[in-house]
Amino acid sequence: MTSLQIFGVGGLPEIEPGADLAGSILRAATEGGQALKDGDVVVVTSKIVSKAEGRTVELAEIVPSQFALEWSAQWGKDPAVTEIVLRESKRVVRQIGPILITETHHGFVCANSGVDQSSSGAHGRAVLLPLDSDDSARRIRAGFVAAGVNAAVIISDTFGRAWREGQTDIAIGIAGMQPILSYIGQVDPHGHEFMVQALCTADELAGAAELVKGNLSRVPVAVIRGYQWAQDDTATIAPVLRDQSRDLFR
Amino acid sequence: MTSLQIFGVGGLPEIEPGADLAGSILRAATEGGQALKDGDVVVVTSKIVSKAEGRTVELAEIVPSQFALEWSAQWGKDPAVTEIVLRESKRVVRQIGPILITETHHGFVCANSGVDQSSSGAHGRAVLLPLDSDDSARRIRAGFVAAGVNAAVIISDTFGRAWREGQTDIAIGIAGMQPILSYIGQVDPHGHEFMVQALCTADELAGAAELVKGNLSRVPVAVIRGYQWAQDDTATIAPVLRDQSRDLFR
Numbered sequence: 001m002t003s004l005q006i007f008g009v010g011g012l013p014e015i016e017p018g019a020d021l022a023g024s025i026l027r028a029a030t031e032g033g034q035a036l037k038d039g040d041v042v043v044v045t046s047k048i049v050s051k052a053e054g055r056t057v058e059l060a061e062i063v064p065s066q067f068a069l070e071w072s073a074q075w076g077k078d079p080a081v082t083e084i085v086l087r088e089s090k091r092v093v094r095q096i097g098p099i100l101i102t103e104t105h106h107g108f109v110c111a112n113s114g115v116d117q118s119s120s121g122a123h124g125r126a127v128l129l130p131l132d133s134d135d136s137a138r139r140i141r142a143g144f145v146a147a148g149v150n151a152a153v154i155i156s157d158t159f160g161r162a163w164r165e166g167q168t169d170i171a172i173g174i175a176g177m178q179p180i181l182s183y184i185g186q187v188d189p190h191g192h193e194f195m196v197q198a199l200c201t202a203d204e205l206a207g208a209a210e211l212v213k214g215n216l217s218r219v220p221v222a223v224i225r226g227y228q229w230a231q232d233d234t235a236t237i238a239p240v241l242r243d244q245s246r247d248l249f250r
Numbered sequence: 251m252t253s254l255q256i257f258g259v260g261g262l263p264e265i266e267p268g269a270d271l272a273g274s275i276l277r278a279a280t281e282g283g284q285a286l287k288d289g290d291v292v293v294v295t296s297k298i299v300s301k302a303e304g305r306t307v308e309l310a311e312i313v314p315s316q317f318a319l320e321w322s323a324q325w326g327k328d329p330a331v332t333e334i335v336l337r338e339s340k341r342v343v344r345q346i347g348p349i350l351i352t353e354t355h356h357g358f359v360c361a362n363s364g365v366d367q368s369s370s371g372a373h374g375r376a377v378l379l380p381l382d383s384d385d386s387a388r389r390i391r392a393g394f395v396a397a398g399v400n401a402a403v404i405i406s407d408t409f410g411r412a413w414r415e416g417q418t419d420i421a422i423g424i425a426g427m428q429p430i431l432s433y434i435g436q437v438d439p440h441g442h443e444f445m446v447q448a449l450c451t452a453d454e455l456a457g458a459a460e461l462v463k464g465n466l467s468r469v470p471v472a473v474i475r476g477y478q479w480a481q482d483d484t485a486t487i488a489p490v491l492r493d494q495s496r497d498l499f500r
Contacts, residue, residue, distance in 0.1 A: 001282065001469070002462040003257040010251050032251060094498040101498065109413040158449070162412035162499035163359040164420070165492050166430040166450025168457075180416040199408070200416025201461065207418075208458030211451065211477055212252040219251070227461055242415050248344040248351065249412035249499045 004226040007034055008212040008219035017054035022143020025221050034223070036144065040151040041227055043209035045220035046172055047116060047127055049136045049155055055128045057084055081117060084126055088113035093250055104129060107241040108172060109250070110159045130155065133173020134236040141175040152176035152229055156206040162249055169210035171202035171237060177229040179203075179240050200240055254476040257284055258462040258469035267304035272393020275471050284473070286394065290401040291477055293459035295470035296422055297366060297377055299386045299405055305378045307334055331367060334376055338363035343500055354379060357491040358422060359500070360409045380405065383423020384486040391425040402426035402479055406456040412499055419460035421452035421487060427479040429453075429490050450490055 011028045029036050064079035072079035075098035089102035093109055102113045114129040130136045133155040141153040155173035171179055179202030209222035244250050261278045279286050314329035322329035325348035339352035343359055352363045364379040380386045383405040391403040405423035421429055429452030459472035494500050
């Protein structure tokens, strides 16, 4: 009977550009009495990845476009933030009132291109999504492996979704394991082909990790221990991002 | 530092109409060496709830409508199943090719009204979603409480989503705890109001539970232990179902 343990890794220092995330996480986990082990799935909140990678913007340095100025005035939004949201997007999927659902350059569909103005360290700074979260995940994983720990890595963010209220943590980058578990062609105990053809376990792992992170606390990393995953270092988040031609809701 | 344990409850008997789910789950958990405890969140797959409630249909008894017959012929689908999908829906949200995304009478937006033709015990039978999963959750919780175990209950199902491939387990019914954790009005350590206003922890709990259930195994119940929840017996899944007037993707 499968049993999982999920725990947060606290005590990480404030993350500055250039920070060695793998090293910081390994150290904090060990100091917290829960050293990382082979087989762990380490879920890292995108915000500390962005901070380590310098993916922050000073709002005062932004010159908003005319469109950003006018649109923001209508809805009482900060035009500098609006300008950043637009720059980070490939297209606007939906806009009703003050809500902008955008598709980012990476291909993520989310509110405000995932731009975060909270927990930025000072007023007037916005945190952007990492440029390439798969690459970020790979580098963190490489750091773990170099230290003798064969752990998979998921970079998580908090997104809303269609049809359901409330947001959940999902995966925006991955390394070491595939994000989707496929049941195509397999049959259940009664000989029926499975209705569920593919499970996005990466999103379930990200959501599970959030349960111990808590938005109010400073726990940007969580470990899921006991989950059986097949190592695959070719893995990326790409299979999760539905192609626009197949997406009925774009 | 919060730490959670998640484990499956195996050894449940084949569930028949009228089964006492709370009793079966309590018994199986104890026999498996992991008796349920106060504070547990018990996630029960909707399929066994449907079976206990007799929410199954013999396909041979269905007389498909003309529309179901014609549409099914176009796409190589079973007209009896199509007829059931349509009957279980309030409206068709999207239809492209063989895919029907419907809104069920409960208000869930999912593929094929959540009708399941797999694991039904025999060919030719379909399993419908429970009539009222909140009520089902309440009755299971009442059974636990009567046995001295103050556990919250989530009824889960596997749904697809917009923009992202792969399905995940989410909550379709709940008892004992609210499904959404609100951060509205609260501030982070830097004094900023939270960007994330509301977290759908019920869906994260359902997805976390799926990680130990595994579609291929017969583990329809999982327990999440160590998660701090506030007891609220007025809770239902209703806050999670986005009102159509606010939904940009209906």
